[in-house]
Amino acid sequence: MESTIVCGAMHFVGFEICKELLNRGCSVIAIDNEEQAERFHLEKWLEIGRNANLMRLSIEEIRDEIDSETVCFIPFIDFLRSSEKMNDLLNTVENLIQMENITEYHIIYPSQYYHSFSDMDKRKLHTIFQKNNRIKKVVEYYAPTLYGPWQPNTYLFQQLIEGKPTDDYLDDQRDAIFIEDAVKEIVGNTKATEHGQSLLLRNVQSDTWRNCILFLNESFSMPDEKKMIDNSDIQIINVKEQRSYQEGLIMQMECFKRFYE
Template identity: 30%
Template structure:
């Protein structure tokens, strides 16, 4: 994996993945597909990675006009879904160029665990199922990485954790409702390291990243003093037979990881 294209590069998980790849000396071309509501936050993210010589921000047109035979391409359906932006998946670029052309060397799709059972009706599920059906007989190198709740710096306020932090600063907005899965939770830095490991070392297939421990979401909520939270959109109670479960190594305690998120939020919004 020498060259990577990230679609939605300034979205939550994608942004951390981009930084991790750049730290490993991997060349990244990033395209933003207009999902960031706050222009100031977008500026901060551009400043954080824009000085790295291995990063280039490109337009959608640049991607559709270039041969991509030796590039890995990444799309985080997870980020779009958690920000209520999955309608982006139905635009002309996604339908006609991003995945339906066969000139990418490797395709990585990051998916919320809620979509595993195909029980949620959403444009995200329509898109994933369409990709699976179109690529089934092409023997393409496609990896689907399913994630539970991911937390850490830059988490959007559509997650309960970030909403709670902002509310404590009197910066919060109305909560749109519980969309995240509450059976498990992973720190974003650990998650992107595992994603890179899967991409580099594993073959095509479906992978579920998990903590391997009980009540991780509840432990995070307890640290943030979240009491009486609403139910999640769906509790995952069964997995498809072809899912490969992988345990993510935890680098720091929950308390330290969430403190990083709290401190970052205070610096950003104060």
């Protein structure tokens, strides 16, 4: 895997995918429709630094840059709370599938979506792929709550860090994984996957989500526990975090303090 495209490269998961691909020496075309030059957006790219393997292009500029087989990553999970951004993503994918050199698509959904057949945007994305029979490989990953630096406040962890918890959050209460470790598994498994596969990321440590919540707020009223996804149709990828959840959350808190307070 030498040539890659990442949709939503300024977003939480998309940015981490960019970093991991660059760390592995891949060529990365980063797509993002956001034009803001907000301080934290600029800081993200400063975190990567100058890298000859990274190009930030619009969808209109990409076709002339793809001259070999290319793998595309679609972090659907980053687009859930904005209909405008989701429509931009769907339009981007419709354009990308017309480019013959893009031969693989790896889509990252939230784990709650594995049993969800009613989500309109997921169905729209499936329809886009079904209309094109040239695609060699489409793989779906289902990720639980991902946490770490740059987590948006659509997640409860970040809401607690900001001191503004709500009942409206994207978290899967069954599990949580530090984003860096989750993305390493996704990118590292790319070559071994097959067309049509569904894979669920699962932390080898149980109760991580609940432990993270209690670390952030000991008095938080916990929701009822939910059963883990257990289905023979999905392959489990067990993820071992390389740092404690406390360390990961401290990194997230420090990121917030630097750029938001």
